[in-house]
Amino acid sequence: MWIQLKLDVKRQQVDLISEVLSALGSLSLTFSDTHDNPIFEPPVGDTPIWDNTTITALFENTIDKKHIKNSLEEICDIEQFDFSEVADKKWELESIADFKPMLFGDNIWVVPSWCSDFKAPKNAIVLDLDPGLAFGTGTHQTTSLCLEYLDKNSPKGLTVVDYGCGSGILAIAAAKLGAKKVFAIDNDPQAVQATKDNALKNGVSIEVYLNTNEPKITCDLLLANILAKPLQNLAPHFTPMIKNKGVIVLAGLLNEQKQAVKSAYQQDFIFKKSLKKGDWTRLLGIKK
Numbered sequence: 436m437w438i439q440l441k442l443d444v445k446r447q448q449v450d451l452i453s454e455v456l457s458a459l460g461s462l463s464l465t466f467s468d469t470h471d472n473p474i475f476e477p478p479v480g481d482t483p484i485w486d487n488t489t490i491t492a493l494f495e496n497t498i499d500k501k502h503i504k505n506s507l508e509e510i511c512d513i514e515q516f517d518f519s520e521v522a523d524k525k526w527e528l529e530s531i532a533d534f535k536p537m538l539f540g541d542n543i544w545v546v547p548s549w550c551s552d553f554k555a556p557k558n559a560i561v562l563d564l565d566p567g568l569a570f571g572t573g574t575h576q577t578t579s580l581c582l583e584y585l586d587k588n589s590p591k592g593l594t595v596v597d598y599g600c601g602s603g604i605l606a607i608a609a610a611k612l613g614a615k616k617v618f619a620i621d622n623d624p625q626a627v628q629a630t631k632d633n634a635l636k637n638g639v640s641i642e643v644y645l646n647t648n649e650p651k652i653t654c655d656l657l658l659a660n661i662l663a664k665p666l667q668n669l670a671p672h673f674t675p676m677i678k679n680k681g682v683i684v685l686a687g688l689l690n691e692q693k694q695a696v697k698s699a700y701q702q703d704f705i706f707k708k709s710l711k712k713g714d715w716t717r718l719l720g721i722k723k
Contacts, residue, residue: 437462438494440503441517443469446486452511453490459503461492493521534565539579540586543608560586560611563637564604577686580710580717581605581660584684590614593655596676598669599687603630603641605658610639618654622646652676658684663692670699677722685718693718 440461444452453464469487494503500518507513536546536553545562546553555561585605591613597606600619603626610617619630619641627645634641644650657677659666666685677683683704688696693716697706704720711717 436496436523437521438496438498438500439519439521440492440494441519442490442492442507442513443515444488444490444513446488448511449488449490452507452513455507455510456490456492459494459506460498461494463493465491467491496520539582543582543586545582545604560608562604562607562611564602564607564633576712576715577660577717578604580686580712580715581658581684582608584658584717584719585609585612588682590656594618594653596620596652596654596657598657598659598673599661599665600630600643601626601660603633603643605660606630606641606643607633607637607639609656609658610634610641611637614656617641618649618652619643620646620649653678654681656682656684658686660686663688663696666696667699674700674703674722679722681722683718683720683722685720686715688716688718689714690716692716 440456442452449466456464467489468485469489470485504516507516534547536544536550536555538544542558543560543562544553544555545564546555547565548563549565582605585608589612590609592615593609594616595606595609595614595618597603597609597617597619598621600606600621603619606617606619607630617640619627619634620643621627621630622645624645627643630641630643634643654676655678657673659669659673661669666688673683683700685696685700690711693709697718700706700718700720704722707719707721709716709718
């Protein structure tokens with residue numbers, strides 16, 4: 436059994452309260468938005484802290500709750516406290532339980548390793564992927580939008596680039612769907628390693644590069660599931676990589692960011708109808 440303490444505080448209180456909680460023996464601290472307003476694109480290197488932040492502290496069950504309460508009242512001027520008991524759990528198993536085989540489009544299945552008894556339908560494309568350090572196991576709507584594009588538009592015989600590859604999920608899907616050659620590129624060494632590991636696990640051949648070492652590439656299809664601002668900034672880099680009449684698929688942008696991203700590419704691409712899923716949009720362009 437553990438003791439959990441939740442505090443709703445203002446942004447300017449977060450640093451002091453965190454230091455005090457740590458000094459009082461907190462084993463972990465978690466920050467979340469009190470009003471559930473997400474920060475989609477924090478500046479690189481920043482830890483997003485909201486105007487109204489909920490701090491959740493975990494303590495051993497032997498702590499003196501009265502001492503913690505008195506200390507926070509005296510030092511931090513905190514008046515409301517939410518103590519609760521948290522049962523022991525096998526946290527790894529709890530996490531695993533959240534991830535089950537997932538279908539994207541009509542044929543692409545993402546199957547975690549602990550679902551070895553899963554029987555895929557005939558002709559299914561199965562991606563063996565576990566949640567990990569790098570983004571992209573199909574659960575996020577933007578990844579789903581890209582997988583659904585590949586499911587409906589086979590890349591068989593094409594040269595494909597997955598830019599911002601994360602776990603390599605899109606590159607692996609393209610390879611399993613018959614792409615002639617697949618490149619996966621990311622600016623994060625962890626993502627590069629994750630993609631290499633996952634490609635080996637899935638038995639596909641993918642050329643994986645850190646963006647600082649990427650070769651000159653000419654492709655038929657480029658998939659970029661990143662964020663709006665990087666997508667805008669990368670337009671001059673992406674455009675010459677894609678053959679005339681080639682396709683660019685852009686995801687990771689919010690619905691209200693669609694026009695700004697399109698504007699960065701419209702000189703060289705004709706855009707088809709965009710597709711939305713929740714708060715997110717996928718753009719599809721054909722190079723002129």
